[in-house]
Amino acid sequence: MEDIKLYFVTYNVGTSVPVQELYDLLSLPEELKNEKNHQLPDFYILSFQEVKAQPHNLFLDAIFEDPWTTCCKELLxxxxxxxxxxxxxxxxxxxxFTLRKHLLSIREIESEYTRTGLSGMWGNKGAVSVRLSIYGISMCFVNAHLSAHDDHLKDRIEDYNTIVKDHEFHVPEHTEIFFHDYVFWxxxxxxxxxxxxxxxxxxxERIILKKDLATLFKNDQLRHVMKKGQAFSELGEQTPPFPPTFKFEVGTNSYDYKRRPAWCDRILYKVSPHNYENITLKAEQLTYKYxxxxxxxxxxxxxxxxxVKVFSDFAESIIEFDKISTWYLEEDNEVVYKVNPWKIPQTEEDWIGLFKENFNSLDDYVCYNYTNKSSSVSTETKVEKSESLKYTLTFSELPSRCHGNYVLVYFSQSEDKVLSVLGISDPFPILKKDSD
Incomplete structure (x- = not known):
């Protein structure tokens, strides 16, 4: 088994914008040159609540990223x-987010959401999630915003159970949140x-100032319902070593007496250690802080x-691209790629995207083409299991803004939009014909 590190953030931003530097939030040195001895996490999982969501913001965010994700992405x-x-x-x-080196070991990326506001009619409360497989191990990440106020405990319990019941993924054997090897909520x-x-x-607040957090935490509603089996009992949590994270006067570190201080902001997890023969999965929590x-x-x-533990000797079959010397803006351009049909089932939804060489998001493709438009290079009518098939795919009318080095990325995509990265080409230049 091998260890990979996951870094989680949860922050109710209260409709604010990120005008403060985010280095501390992401536990990053401010200067890249100071990171030589700083071990970066393999994955960042960033969860925000109450991001500004007026209708005009939702329209813009359908086209552009929200400012919190954008600021984090710029650092990462x-x-x-x-x-x-x-x-x-x-x-x-x-x-x-993942370190680039892991891209070809990630499979079956899928997202889900559940509304719980106004009895499921409104999304001001509820949950969003992302599930995927990493080196053969399944993971599910959930970001939830549950009902507020001291006296709405029953509503929070109901919200949780609604989310667990309503969430349905389209990956066989991993159709529910708790059907995964690791769950982080x-x-x-x-x-x-x-x-x-x-x-x-x-x-x-006087109890907090005395640092008697244990007395307060004995009265934590979440731990209470976990023990009673009403909600979150499938999950575990390290006892928070920090004071209550709510409610503060905005712009200060002083508690706002309009509400009683409480640990509203939490990170819980579940490991199914014995899902595989002769293997024990494990998650070791390294930090928990506000x-x-x-x-x-x-x-x-x-x-x-x-x-967390993943398989160290896990190897996925990948699409292999033939080396490309140069593409030209004014011409049709072809790519040749190799598929082992016995290991990689192709679908009508598979596609190849053109990306800048150092792309920072799987959404940032310049253009794409579906692989069902490919032509077989092989003339063989029968393929042995030890053989691979070669295909060629033509890209026409590249966007005029293309300039510099690019890569091609092969995506396997199901009808339910479950996405896997199966291959990445070597970088190649795109030039104007008169520039070669």
């Missing part, structure tokens, strides 16, 4: 991360202190880092 792309997937439900956003879960714990906000530097919202962000 300098460190060779690629965004695999973003999913949004009104103010709820989750994005998953985070967000503004909005659990407060038990109503029977009758201390006022001022009294609770970030008081951020004062843009009445919440403080929370982060966690995990080291």
């Amino acid at each position: 792309e300098k460190r060779n991360y690629v965004k695999l997937k973003s999913v949004r439900l009104q103010g709820l956003i989750m994005s998953v 985070m967000g503004d879960l909005n659990f407060r202190l038990l109503e029977e714990f009758e201390q006022s906000p001022e009294e609770i 970030h008081p530097f951020y004062t843009l919202s009445d919440h403080k962000p929370v982060t966690a880092e995990f080291s």
Whole structure:
């Protein structure tokens, strides 16, 4: 088995924009030159709640990324991360980034969402999720924003059970959240202190200042319902070593007495250790902390880092591209690629995208073509299982803005939009004919 590191962020941004630097949030040195001895996570999973979601913002975000994802991506792309997937439900956003070196070992990327606001009619509360397979191990990440206020505990319990029941993926054997090897559930879960714990906000703050967090946490609603099996009992959580993350006066580190302080912002996880013979899966939590530097919202962000076990000798079959010397803007351009039909089932939805060489998102293709338009290079009518088939695909009318080095990426895509990266070509230049 091999270890990979996952870094999680959950932050209710309270409709703010990221005017504060995000280095601390992502646990990154401000200078790239200081990162020589800094081990970067293999994956970042970023969860935001209450991202500004007025109708005009939703229209813009359908075309452009939200400002929080954009700011994080700008920092991460300098460190060779690629965004695999973003999913949004009104103010709820989750994005998953990976180091580029892992791209060809990631399969079956899919997202889901569940509305729970107004009895499922409105997406101001609910959950978004991303599931995928990494080196043969299945993972599911959930970002939830549950019902608010101290006295709405039953609503939070109902929200959780609705999300678990409603979420349905299209990958065989992994159709539900808890049908995965690893599950990580985070967000503004909005659990407060038990109503029977009758201390006022001022009294609770005095307990916090005495650093008697254990007394407060005995009255945590989330841990209470977990023990009773009403919600989140499938998951575990390290006891938060930080003070309550809500509610603060915006722009300060002072609690707002309009609400009783509580641990609303949480990161929980579940491991199914014995899903494979002679193998034990394991997740080791390395950090769990809040970030008081951020004062843009009445919440403080929370982060966690995990080291998880995956298969070290896992090898996926990939599409192999023939080397391309040069493509030209004014001409039809061909790519030749090799497929082992016995290992890689092709679908009508498979496609090849043209990307800049150092692309930072799977959404950033310049153009694409479906592989069902390919022609077989081989004249053989019968293919042995040890053989591979070669195909050629023509790209016409490249966008005039193409200039510099590019790569081709082969995507396997099902009818249900489950996406896998099966191959990446070597870089090649695109030139004008009179420039060669």
